[in-house]
Amino acid sequence: MCGIVAGTGVKNVQTLLLEGLKRLEYRGYDSAGIALQGQDGRVHRWRAPGKVVGLEALLDPKIAGSTGIAHTRWATHGVPNEANAHPHQAGRVTLVHNGIIENFKTLRAELVAAGRTFSSHTDTEVVAALFDHLIQSGRPLREAWLATLSRLDGAFALAAMVEGEPGVVFGARRGAPLVAASGAGAGFLASDIMAISGKAESVVYLDEGDIVFVRPDNIEIVSATGKPVERQLVAAPRSITMAEKGNHRHFMQKEIYEQPEVVGRTLAAYIDTEDGKVSARNGVDFAQINRLLIVGCGTASYAGQVAEYWFEKLAGLPVKVDIASEFRYRDPAFLTGDAALFISQSGETADTLEALRLCKKAGLQTIALVNSPHSSMAREADVVVPTLAGPEIGVASTKAFTCQLTALAALAVQAGVQRGQLDDAAEESRVADLMALPGLMNSALATESKIDSLASELAHASIVLYLGRNELFPMALEGALKLKEISYIHAEGYAAGELKHGPIALIEDGVDVVVIAPHDALFSKTRSSIQEVRARGANVIAITDEVGARELEGEVNTVLSLPAVNGAMTAPIISAVAVQLLAYYIAVHKGTDVDQPRNLAKSVTVE
Ligand code: F6R
16 A cells, blocks of 8 residues: 655656656555655655646656655545645655554654644654654764664655755665665665566565665665665566556456456466366475465455365365454464465555464464565465466456466365375366366356446446355355445345345345356255345346256346356356456446545555
8 A cells, every 4th residue: 555666866757756656556546746856956846636647737847856756645644635645744854655653643742842843644744754853953864764763663664865865765664565676877666666667677675674775876775773684686577567458448347358368377377287187386285284274355355265165175174264454463273284375466465464474473384375476475475376367457356366266276176186085087177177267257258248238227226235155155245345346336245045144134125136146056045045035126136157047037137147167166266257347337337436446555555
């Protein structure tokens, strides 16, 4: 959350910062700002509420400079207006921040007592004021920066510059991502290497607690006590392809359509296509694991919930799925033989990362299922199992989710084989099911126009309920989450069997109920739930397959028929396409901001 980009020794820093902000906008888009040290020796600053385009309109390209810092904000303290937008300034200091300074009230009171005044409600301005205060009190810059950081509690990444000192950017990482990089005589800091891709030649992925002084000709990293710290400088990825929308109206639509391809690519990393078996090259031995803890947030945690059914069914492996924000504060009790799997698109979600650290500290084997290969989780886990979805720009997760499911399905087969629950034939049959996924997903995408017309009717709904059983219960949760986050319609997902235990009270004439009901072993049970809600006036939309569609004829209001699938493993992945398209088109009909829905950010790096 919040994106930071900074540079020094850059030919045209204003252009670098603006381009960097556009690439980081997925991290937050409540407001944006840029400050640079002009050739006139002054610091120039522009800030605007809303998206980066609003800021761009304010910039003055005539003001040149080689050192600057910039920020795109996801508001924590203070409403998203101009006054609260970063960079914040105090005296000679200009500073941007991602994270939360927990003790900012105490620090602010001290600084007010020392005669300082504040112009925003942010915790960030307090850091700028403290740094400036220490400089004004005569401390050398380096010492003042270390002393400032020593007073801060919380999780943060910071970048600062000092008026009259254009040759250095001050940085720090504690609990939020930050990379330092250099290239062509310039130094850079950024929340994500993507911001400076193409400019950076070598990069350091900073570690927790690192304090950094970035200069055009060197990157100096020290510890909290000022002792030099050695970090590996690696070649920066040459080009991180900046995603383009192509012919699609939104990134989300494009990413939904990319799924057959990226699911295929992810499968290739887990499956030996020649012999039709799982490749198991990841070094995880599920035979040695007595219980698998799966931890994630939001959509990633729903992927974990689907996988729970698979690991238990195929491998007889007990699984416990947790939401990271609960798990990390619960003092979880561990059993001998526990291993922990963390699911995250970004690999930076604060709660999931802390949960990983907690498990690592407790001595568990930690496995990260991540989409960002350079992320904190990828670097800190014992084992990395990748998803190969490519950059996901739409804030609502789509292709990363189906790639997570694909990788989890392959891991569950691997576990079944390693634990002696799947023989060769069973393994090959499961693998064949998975190999069919890209083709099946293509067929599911062909339902687009039907979903579009259904969506035009549902766009007026004030509440939509989603029902499913077994692996399709988490898909009901995911369908409801997708809908609420991009269309702002109140939606809830329930296990169909739970309906009678309360939620059925919500049903009255015309309430829309989406039932995910492929023709599987539990079809007749789900059918009963359909009848129960229909009897009470619900408008029922069934997401099913060809056989299910025939059986449900006359029993539901609308049928969406997806391709028939052989196994329980493929049904949730195929139904994901339908719930994504439904949410997408409802949002399009409502005219909401599909790719950047209100109040959300792509990477939640604050708890
Ligand atoms: C929903 C969505 C979020 C994320 C969650 C975890 O569409 O995108 O619920 O799934 O914030 O993010 P990652 O996977 O980056 O840890």
